Amino acid sequence: MNLMANILLNVLIAFLIGSLLYGLQRKVMARIQTRPGPPIIQHLLHTLKFFIKESSFPYTAAMPFYIAIASMLCAIWVSAVIVGPVIEGSLLLFFGIYALQKIVEHNAGSSSGSPYGKLSCVRAVFSAAAEVPLFAVLVIIYLQTQTMVISDIINYQAVNGPLIFTIPLAALMFFVLILSKSPDSPFAITKGKDIVSGYETEHFGVLRGYLMISESIAWYMLLWVFLTVFIGPLGILGYLVGMVAISVLIAFINATTPLLNPNHSIMVQITFAFIGIVGSLVLMMVM
């Protein structure tokens, strides 16, 4: 298939599945909290709605940075789809994309001039300090498989079995990273309800639409990387089942756990990172 067509196809699938999974998550959370909850399609409709809403720009916004940052967020997650499902490239590139995403979160908050955005911007720096150590998982994967290329990691697992059994603590670290990206998670301090919608508070219309598209693609990509790197070669149906299972599990956690305050959130994530790194290294030496 033509490369451009392949990219477009994968981006569309990532956006649609990511949106539906977010919708499913809200539905499951609502049922746990004995509410009817919105339809599964709600997140997708919510995203599309912003493209027909009026786009207004705050007086305090730092132009043109304020506009560029929303498009950049979209661009970096489209790049993640290219690095991931399309070319099965290096995990290091994916790490770079995630780091960029944290910078964009920070700048989206600061560029709007809103006090909520600015608080979110500070929290984005906090959370990056906690989430980036979780990416030590890449080093552990490298030590185990001697490669960073996704296609080689898939081949390694086809021969040696899923990595989730050999480096389970690394899988747990990555799971915590995914959990932190979920909108209602205990670690979602950048978008906590106490700061309205965080860095998105002052983004309206098309710009908000771009941010929401990026979030859906990001969710799909994080789940895709988890399943690919820790479970191994899967068909499309396998990916779908895995993504639904992880999303439901995360919905259970979100529905039953309060949003932590920023300090606690960072400490819990760093504790997970510490246990994951030290524990994985010990396990690798012992086994």
Next chain:
Amino acid sequence: MDEITYLIYIISFVLGSVLGLLLSYKKYNQPFVTKKIDPVALIISIAGWFLVVNSALLFFLPSFVSITLGLFLAALVLGMRPGYGRYETVIGILISAVVWLAPALL
């Protein structure tokens, strides 16, 4: 090619959900309080889930067509306004699962 097929499945599901949501708001004026099963929704749900899960049994129809159609019908009921379509969907899944398991059990 596989990915195009799955994209069509997803789009079929999304369209079914949107249509189900719109139609259900026209059909049901009240929130879900009476908790009755709607026979029309039940038939659509059973037909939809049957087509999705048991597409292999329908030898006269390509599985691609039956799954696309089935997902559309299943989503039509699953996507109805909050509360509605819940029982119909569960019954649809159960009946399809029983039909799917029947050859192995008999």
